Amino acid sequence: MNVTKDIRYIGVNDHEIDLFEGMYIVPEGMAYNSYVIMDEKVAVMDTADRHFVQEWMGNLDAALEGRKPDYLIVQHMEPDHSSGIDAFMKAYPEAKVVATAKAFTMMKNFTGTDYSARGIVAKEGDKLELGSHTLNFVTAPMVHWPEVMFTYDSSDKVLFSADAFGKFGALDAEDEEGWACEARRYYFGIVGKYGAQVQAVLKKAATLDIQIICPLHGPVLNENLGYYLDLYNTWSSYGVETEGVAVFYTSVYGHTKEAAEYLAQKLQELGCPKVAVSDLARDDMAEAVEDAFRYGKIVLATTTYNADIFPFMKEFIEHLTERNFQNRKIGFIENGSWAPTAAKVMKGMLEGCKNTAFAETEVKILSAMTEENKAQIEQLAREML
Numbered sequence: 001m002n003v004t005k006d007i008r009y010i011g012v013n014d015h016e017i018d019l020f021e022g023m024y025i026v027p028e029g030m031a032y033n034s035y036v037i038m039d040e041k042v043a044v045m046d047t048a049d050r051h052f053v054q055e056w057m058g059n060l061d062a063a064l065e066g067r068k069p070d071y072l073i074v075q076h077m078e079p080d081h082s083s084g085i086d087a088f089m090k091a092y093p094e095a096k097v098v099a100t101a102k103a104f105t106m107m108k109n110f111t112g113t114d115y116s117a118r119g120i121v122a123k124e125g126d127k128l129e130l131g132s133h134t135l136n137f138v139t140a141p142m143v144h145w146p147e148v149m150f151t152y153d154s155s156d157k158v159l160f161s162a163d164a165f166g167k168f169g170a171l172d173a174e175d176e177e178g179w180a181c182e183a184r185r186y187y188f189g190i191v192g193k194y195g196a197q198v199q200a201v202l203k204k205a206a207t208l209d210i211q212i213i214c215p216l217h218g219p220v221l222n223e224n225l226g227y228y229l230d231l232y233n234t235w236s237s238y239g240v241e242t243e244g245v246a247v248f249y250t251s252v253y254g255h256t257k258e259a260a261e262y263l264a265q266k267l268q269e270l271g272c273p274k275v276a277v278s279d280l281a282r283d284d285m286a287e288a289v290e291d292a293f294r295y296g297k298i299v300l301a302t303t304t305y306n307a308d309i310f311p312f313m314k315e316f317i318e319h320l321t322e323r324n325f326q327n328r329k330i331g332f333i334e335n336g337s338w339a340p341t342a343a344k345v346m347k348g349m350l351e352g353c354k355n356t357a358f359a360e361t362e363v364k365i366l367s368a369m370t371e372e373n374k375a376q377i378e379q380l381a382r383e384m385l
């Protein structure tokens with residue numbers, strides 16, 4: 001696939017992977033993107049995952065049409081992108097590797113080889129001339145690893161954005177939900193903790209004339225870029241993307257579930273624009289985390305469990321606070337059959353979240369929902385609108 005006249009796609013699709021980054025289910029697989037820029041000098045952008053190095057080298061060889069690459073630009077050292085470095089450096093002994101200083105240290109740690117003798121250390125603002133293409137290096141520390149850099153080709157106005165603007169899903173997979181769904185789950189799962197660092201690199205990107213974004217996962221973005229940039233700005237500033245309420249519950253015997261569903265029904269009856277409900281024990285945790293950051297208001301409904309809270313709710317709240325959850329309104333429904341304490345525990349876990357309000361109405365269920373609880377839930381629904 002040609003990205004532009006001189007930039008060719010040489011990445012690979014992975015349909016064998018079960019858990020991406022060891023924790024995310026990826027029913028549509030993953031793409032490990034790589035690109036080659038054919039100019040007087042030839043530059044290759046990143047490599048691929050270790051299971052696909054041979055395929056990737058084959059794609060590279062075909063794209064080179066007999067030419068030899070001069071540079072391997074390593075923007076990100078995570079093994080799903082850097083496992084082809086050794087093979088590349090062996091196959092092309094004349095080539096040099098370009099990366100940040102931190103990347104060279106990681107390269108030696110991962111490969112056991114010190115490539116600095118064949119290396120060019122890239123710093124913020126450095127340029128690399130290929131002929132008609134000028135590559136400008138933009139550091140992007142902690143998006144989402146410390147060594148990361150973006151590369152801006154000012155000739156074709158292409159931003160190679162490392163893991164930013166990536167998404168789950170192989171490039172040959174159908175994507176009925178559209179880009180945002182699996183890009184949001186990917187962003188809040190993998191990049192979400194580093195909103196401030198994403199904001200910093202978005203500010204730098206705002207000074208560039210970008211016509212195409214080439215990420216390391218997911219499709220090349222070559223139209224309506226404002227849509228993607230706006231979403232990244234909302235996500236990285238912990239803004240509200242969708243008006244509505246997301247309800248998250250855990251329930252062993254169904255009583256807390258019944259209360260959560262009653263709340264959802266009341267919210268809908270009151271005209272709430274969107275209501276999302278997640279069973280934290282059965283639904284994909286990364287989807288639930290995505291929804292918590294997507295909506296401006298959330299309600300947490302859980303059982304007291306051995307004088308603490310149900311494990312899936314505890315894990316969920318830890319996922320939120322670890323990713324700097326903030327700027328939200330939160331309601332609580334607790335259940336307990338002898339000494340309910342869930343609301344207190346949940347509030348204690350969330351009290352450090354910036355600019356976050358707790359709903360006045362708190363629902364306490366003693367095993368099963370009563371008429372009084374229903375009235376409290378209706379009150380909570382009105383408060384959450």
Ligand SMILES: Cc1cc2nc3c(=O)[nH]c(=O)nc-3n(C[C@H](O)[C@H](O)[C@H](O)COP(=O)(O)O)c2cc1C
Binds near residue numbers: 257335336337340366
């Ligand atoms: C294994 C287990 C431990 C529980 N621990 C407590 C507890 O420490 N304190 C309490 O008040 N209720 C406790 N409960 C009761 C639940 O909080 C809740 O009232 C009950 O499971 C009914 O809600 P559900 O139908 O949504 O599961 C426990 C329930 C289970 C199954």
